[in-house]
Amino acid sequence: MAHFIDRRLNGKNKSAVNRQRFMRRYKQQIKKAVTDAVNQRSIQDLDSGESISIPSRDITEPFFHQGEGGDRTRVLPGNDQFSPGDRIERPQGGGGSGSGKGDASNSGEGTDNFQFEISKDEYLDILFDDLELPNLQENSTDRMIDFKTIRAGFTNDGVPSNINIVRSLQNSLLRRTAMSASKKRLLHELEQQIAKLNESPQENEAEILILEKEADELRERIRKVPFIDTFDLKFNAYVKQPVPNSQAVMFCLMDVSGSMDQATKDMAKRFYLLLYLFLTRNYERIDIVFIRHHTQAKEVDEQEFFYSQETGGTIVSSALKLMKQIIAERYPEDQWNIYAAQASDGDNWADDSPVCRTLLDRDILPVIRNFFYIEITARAHQTLWREYESLAQQHTNFDLQHIRKPEDIFPVFREFFRKEVA
DSSP, X not given: OOOOOOOSOOOTTOOHHHHHXXXXXXXXXHHHHHHHHHTTOOGGGTTSOEEEEEEGGXXXXXXXXXXXXXXXXXXXXXXXXXXXXXXXXXXXXXXXXSSSSSOXXXXXXXXXXXXXXXXXXXXXXXXXXXXXXXXXXXXXXXXXXXXXXXXXEEESOOOGGGBOHHXXXXXXXXXXXXXXXXXXXXXXXXXXXXXXXXXXXXXXHHHXXXXXXXXXXXXXXXXXXXXXXXXXXXXXXXXXXXXXXXXXXXXXXXXXXXXXXXHHHHHHHHHHHHHHHHHHHHOSSOEEEEEEESSSEEEEOHHHHXXXXXXXXXXXXXXHHHHHHHHHHHOOTTTOXXXXXXXXXXXXXXXXXXXXXXXXXIIIGGGOSEEEEEEEOSSOOXXXXXXXHHHHHHOTTEEEEEXXXXXXXXXXXXXXXXXXXX
16 A cells, blocks of 8 residues: 655645545535625735635534444434424524523633634635626737636646646655665565575575675565655646637726715725726736816826715716726727726716716727626615616616625626626
8 A cells, every 4th residue: 555645744634635525515505605705804814815714514523423322212202393494593502602592611621613714815716706897809919917827747846636646656756666666676686596405405505694684684674665755756747828818998986976985885895896806806907097086087096096085066977977088088999998997986976877877888888898887875876877777778888786785796796797607
């Protein structure tokens, strides 16, 4: 029997292989826990790791154990109180250790929830699983890069799940042959000499003992050559091969007027941070244009977009006009996949909302792939939403959603960018 031993260092009480297997097996529970966690995070912590919990009932597995055996007599009481499906309350004072109504355990241990840490990369992979830019078309292949994973031969390092058994055993055979071939030849010669001397054992007894001792030492040295060693291990190598893809640009338009209170601005920033992380993680080269507006619109950098403090009135068309101007100057529609995401509380001058609708209908929607609009408000919709709602009925590349509270942000985000099933 051969044993493959992974001698690479892991963190304390951690196994890379078991961790990967666990995350594959309980992917749905982990994804739900990550979805719940993202709603509770602050803006600054959206791209860090996470400590998540999974109910222990979801990770229990069947097991074999020794039965009681023998002849037994049981008295089973009748049931006149419960029906199938009824929930029975946890007994009081029974040392409950979790989220039930029982008292806490006095030993400090509990089994109701299983908690573990996931890294930043694992967190983002789960967060953006099955998401993509919609309606992406190939038009020019000199900017935006996608990656595909391909086999790239073998490597001396890797995770145990990528061990190439055949190549590792071949290396083991070559090493054992190189280390023991000369010893086996010498042993064969000694055995021939011993066999020849055994024809007259009484005359050659002393010499036979010496040769047999040498032969035993050689057999022991050959036996100590390990069957498998870390030097023998070969792992399947995988690399990410850049694949030229269509170039794309995302316009991020955010209302920073006085009607946007701090809580509303924080929700808008949270949406755009999710969008920014999604784009920069899934697409190697993509342009992102940040536009803030109140009565006037201004193109800003990432830092100013997320953290600058401004207030003023609201003229939404100023941002759309600036976007139209930037598209004409820098992003020809025949060379770029153009996307836009707009966040607002719906407040706008009444006579400006029809102007916004005309700009989108006539100048912007015909040249872009998708326009995403989120309205963050708990009050009744105003003229801007009604104008945009009529656009959504006429244009398939216009999507709008309503956000009332922070818990709505991530579901709306996934709804915008869910991967279409062929």
